[in-house]
Amino acid sequence: MKNKLRSQKMNLFFDYALLILLLLSICFFTFYFYYRENIYKDAKAYANNLTSSISSSVASEIDKMSTISMNIIYSSIIQKNLVSIENIGSEQTSLNPAYASSRDSVLNIYDTISAIIGPFQSVTQINIYSLQGTCIGSGFHQYTAPVILSQKSWYEETLKNNGVKYITSPEHLVNMPSIHMNFRDDKFISLCRVFFDGADRPQGIVQVIQNCSNIFAFAEQAAAANPNMSFYIYNDRGELVYPYDLSHAPAIDYNTVIKTHSLLPSKSYTLNDKSQKVKIEITYTYINKLGWKVVAAQPKSLLLKPLYTFTTYFIFIILAGILITLLLCFFVASKLTSPLHKLTLAIKEVNINNVLEKNTSIIPCPNSSIEEIHALFNSFNSMYHKLCLSSQEIISIKSEETRAKMSATQAMINPHFLYNNLTTLSILAEENKTDQVIFMCSSLCDYFRYISAIDEPSVTIETECLYTEKYIACMQIRFGPDFNYSIDIPEELKGVHIPKLIIQPIVENAFKYAFDTAPPWQLKIRGEKCSNHWLIHIQDNGQGMSDHTLDVLSDKLNKLKDSREITSLKIGGMGIKNVYLRLLLLYNEETIFKIQSTPNQGTCITIGGPIIY
Numbered sequence: 001m002k003n004k005l006r007s008q009k010m011n012l013f014f015d016y017a018l019l020i021l022l023l024l025s026i027c028f029f030t031f032y033f034y035y036r037e038n039i040y041k042d043a044k045a046y047a048n049n050l051t052s053s054i055s056s057s058v059a060s061e062i063d064k065m066s067t068i069s070m071n072i073i074y075s076s077i078i079q080k081n082l083v084s085i086e087n088i089g090s091e092q093t094s095l096n097p098a099y100a101s102s103r104d105s106v107l108n109i110y111d112t113i114s115a116i117i118g119p120f121q122s123v124t125q126i127n128i129y130s131l132q133g134t135c136i137g138s139g140f141h142q143y144t145a146p147v148i149l150s151q152k153s154w155y156e157e158t159l160k161n162n163g164v165k166y167i168t169s170p171e172h173l174v175n176m177p178s179i180h181m182n183f184r185d186d187k188f189i190s191l192c193r194v195f196f197d198g199a200d201r202p203q204g205i206v207q208v209i210q211n212c213s214n215i216f217a218f219a220e221q222a223a224a225a226n227p228n229m230s231f232y233i234y235n236d237r238g239e240l241v242y243p244y245d246l247s248h249a250p251a252i253d254y255n256t257v258i259k260t261h262s263l264l265p266s267k268s269y270t271l272n273d274k275s276q277k278v279k280i281e282i283t284y285t286y287i288n289k290l291g292w293k294v295v296a297a298q299p300k301s302l303l304l305k306p307l308y309t310f311t312t313y314f315i316f317i318i319l320a321g322i323l324i325t326l327l328l329c330f331f332v333a334s335k336l337t338s339p340l341h342k343l344t345l346a347i348k349e350v351n352i353n354n355v356l357e358k359n360t361s362i363i364p365c366p367n368s369s370i371e372e373i374h375a376l377f378n379s380f381n382s383m384y385h386k387l388c389l390s391s392q393e394i395i396s397i398k399s400e401e402t403r404a405k406m407s408a409t410q411a412m413i414n415p416h417f418l419y420n421n422l423t424t425l426s427i428l429a430e431e432n433k434t435d436q437v438i439f440m441c442s443s444l445c446d447y448f449r450y451i452s453a454i455d456e457p458s459v460t461i462e463t464e465c466l467y468t469e470k471y472i473a474c475m476q477i478r479f480g481p482d483f484n485y486s487i488d489i490p491e492e493l494k495g496v497h498i499p500k501l502i503i504q505p506i507v508e509n510a511f512k513y514a515f516d517t518a519p520p521w522q523l524k525i526r527g528e529k530c531s532n533h534w535l536i537h538i539q540d541n542g543q544g545m546s547d548h549t550l551d552v553l554s555d556k557l558n559k560l561k562d563s564r565e566i567t568s569l570k571i572g573g574m575g576i577k578n579v580y581l582r583l584l585l586l587y588n589e590e591t592i593f594k595i596q597s598t599p600n601q602g603t604c605i606t607i608g609g610p611i612i613y
Contacts, residue, residue: 020318020321020322020324020325021318021321021322024314024317024318024321028311028314028318031310031314032307032310032311035307035310036304036307039303039304039306039307040268040303043268043281043298043303044268044283047229047268047283047296047298048266048283048285050222050226050229050231050296051231051283051284051285051294051295051296052285053218053222054218054219054222054231054233054285054294055285055286055287055292055294057217057218057219058215058216058218058219058233058287058290058292058294059287059289059290061210061214061215062167062191062215062289062290063289064122064123065123065191065208065210066165066191066208068116068117068122068123068126068208069165069191069192069193069206069208070193071116072113072116072126072128072195072206072208073193073195073206075112075116077108077109077112078109078112078113078128079195079197079203081105081106081108081109081112082105082109082128082130082136082203082204083197083203106136106144109128109136109138110136110138110142113126113128113136113138113139114138117138117139121139121140123139123208123209123210124139124140124188124209124210124211124214125137125138125139125140125141125173125188125207125208125209126138126139126206126207126208126209127206127207127209128204128205128206128207129147129149129204129205129206129207130203130204131149131202131203131204131205133146133147133148133149134146134147135147139209149205153168153171154166154168154190154192154207155205158192158193158194158205159194159202161193161194162194163193163194163195163196164193165191165192165193166191166192166193167189167190167191167192167235167290168189168190168191168192169189169235169237169239169241170187170188170189170212170241170242170244171187171188171189171190172185172186172187172188173186173188173209186211186212186213187211187212187244187245188209188210188211188212189209189210189212189215189241190207190208190209190210191207191208191210192205192206192207192208193205193206212241212242212244216233216242216244219231219233219242219294226298228298228299228302228303229296229297229298230250230296230297230298231294231295231296231297232250232254232294232295232297233292233293233294233295234254234255234292234293234295235290235291235292236290236291236292238255238256238259240255241292250297251273251275251276252271252273252280254282254284254293254295254297255293255295257271258284258293258295263284265283265284265285265286265293266283266284266285267283268281268282268283269281269282269283270282270300278299278300278301279299279300279301280297280298280299280300281297281298281299281300281303282295282296282297283295283296284296421440421444421474424440424474424475424477424478425437425440425441425444427478428440428477428478433477436477439473439477440474440477443470443471443473443474444474446467446470447467447470447471447474450463450467450470450500458497458498458499458500458612459497459498459500460494460495460496460497460498461489461493461494461495461496461497461498461527461534461536462489462494462495464498464500464501464502464503464504465487465489465503465525467504468487468503468504468507468525469487471504471507471508472485472507472523475511479511479515479519479521482519482520482521483515483519483520483521483522483523484520484521484522484523485522485523485524485525486523486524486525486526487525487526488524488525488526488527489525489526489527490527490528490529492529493527493528493529493534495613496534496611496612496613497612497613498534498536498609499582499583499586502536502579502582502583502607503525503536503538503607505575505576505578505579506538506575506576506579506605506607507523507525507538508575509575509576510523510538510540510542510603513542513543514540514541514542514543514544514602514603515540515542516542516543517542517543517600520541521540521541521542522540522541523538523539523540524537524538524539524540525537525538525539526539529611530608532610532611533590533592533608533609533610533611534608534609534610534611535592535606535607535608536606536607536608537604537605537606538604538605538606538607539602539603539604539605540602540603540604541601541602542602542603543599543600544597544598544599544600544601544602544603545595545597545599545603546599549597550595550597553576553595554595556577557576557577557580557593560577560580560581560584561580561584576595576605579593579607580593583607583609586609587609587610590609590610591608591609592606592607592608592609593605593606593607593608594606
């Protein structure tokens, strides 16, 4: 039994390639998973450190505000002077006895607040409210004014806390009188407490206000230093307090996710952000004194970016290994595969010109004992002989088919055009417009003499535009002075040959469908040379086409491009498809056909093809 012959070069290539790929793949996946786990561990530790630092910073700022509020509450000077202040109305003048008697007490409170805040403005503002409706504030703005405490958003909750601090969400100080311009766009957090008199009765409320940029200063620094990581802080009510600009709020409510899934602090979790279609790695830390949560989030793809870099480098290593394998196979098997190489060179010399010239010379078979080469040689020579015999016949048949389709599509336009214009003549005759009938008949004679000449499958752009203008002149009679047109063809394009009756069907479509609107009507035909192609733009100012109509028409043209069958055409309503099919038959992939349309503004159809003189 004869042994089966095989290609030694392919055997060597596959053996060496598979061995190297196997070794490199084992190394790659080992390092990949090890490196990925280390990245996760380091990222988790880093995120936990940042959230812990942010927690400490925020807690420190809130503690400072709380300490100041306690200093205010236990200040005997403030309590003593606050008792002596009467309810001050809106008329704060020296003529008001109540205001005059309370003025020294107010000044004493101002001085005490300023001393507590200190020269470095440890907080932005302190407001002290008496339950009778008087507010005394000092800080970035000193004022005394009547207030309606029940209208304050924090009033009810502060009373319920009965002396325990209540911290508001970030808000603008819109109710503060004459807010300084530097603070108008800032947001602030207030810490509010009820304070009591000696008989343990509520005496008033102290409000310590701090700018959010001070409270969350470290969070902003951390965000700036880590652009790939986002930080979010939720208060004990589940409200997002940082970032305090709500335009930067996350697409995912992390506080709800933590509660719903009972996520543990200082652990790392992966969430799917469906809005961004990315995976988010999050961890969070509690601010124990406040019950707040600090969440750190970053896209998992950015987290693993160093790993992707490593993967890229390793792929280059694999490619280099494969290249070395190919070189090894080439040098080792070159002598064994030289007959196949000679046969390959001989086959490459065969091209379409040889086939069309009926060059049926036999390719000499190289000396070889490999059975595959002999089988390939015999198969190729048999195919080559058959290809030479049939190529001319196929090309001839295809040429005749294209010519027949061009003639058929052009012939379909004649009865369609005749039908529309005979209708117009009938209307003119009924209205006794004899001169216009005579003019139109004369123009139609010239035009039919043009379209009935079957010995001219192509004409110059100048000739096509000339006879298209005769058709437009006929339509001018129907549409009257409300219709005007222009034809602008550059001199360099006038001698270019194009398929006959390629512009008139599109113009006729404009009259039939576009000008179903109130006048005036305009039609512009403009030629343009673009690179080595001619372009004709036919533009109207009619009713245009809707997006749905354009989609339907585009679908029909795509189907026509695939089939190129004239059976899908019919007389009436087929002008655009007819033109498109004839351009395809003549120019194939170099056909230019574009439709741009806007409802109630008009349509512009651009046709074109390679320049042929």
